Amino acid sequence: MSDLTELAGRYIAIWNEPDEAKRAAAIAELYTADxxxxxxxxxxxxxxxxxxxxxxxxxxxxxxxxKILGDVDANHHIARFRWELVPESGGENIVIGFDVVVSDGAGKIKTVCGFLDKVPAGA
Incomplete structure (x- = not known):
């Protein structure tokens, strides 16, 4: 597993963290201040x-x-990957996105550029 694959996994885990204080601490740990x-x-x-x-x-x-959808594609300090939003109880995804994450080279995220490929009507 590459460092950027692990970074992408930590990034997605933050989106799933239900506790706001834990989420804030994880954001501070994973992202650069700016x-x-x-x-x-x-x-x-x-x-x-x-x-x-x-x-x-x-x-x-x-x-x-x-959830990450497929593999994380990474080179140098940049990763790209697709993700999906699925019911916790299982079933079809309702959102699919594509994110590009730029690392600072020291294990923190500097930039995220996201794209939405599938969104529910009215969202």
């Missing part, structure tokens, strides 16, 4: 901004979990 997160619905900087985006998604999709 990290950015950009997707079609958000463009934020810093731990608080990233935490707010994740909390918003968790609130909107209660009872769902994020």
């Amino acid at each position: 990290a950015t997160y950009t997707d079609p619905l958000a463009d934020v900087r810093g731990h608080d901004g990233i935490g707010a985006v994740i909390t918003g998604a968790r609130d909107q999709f209660k009872g769902f979990e994020f």
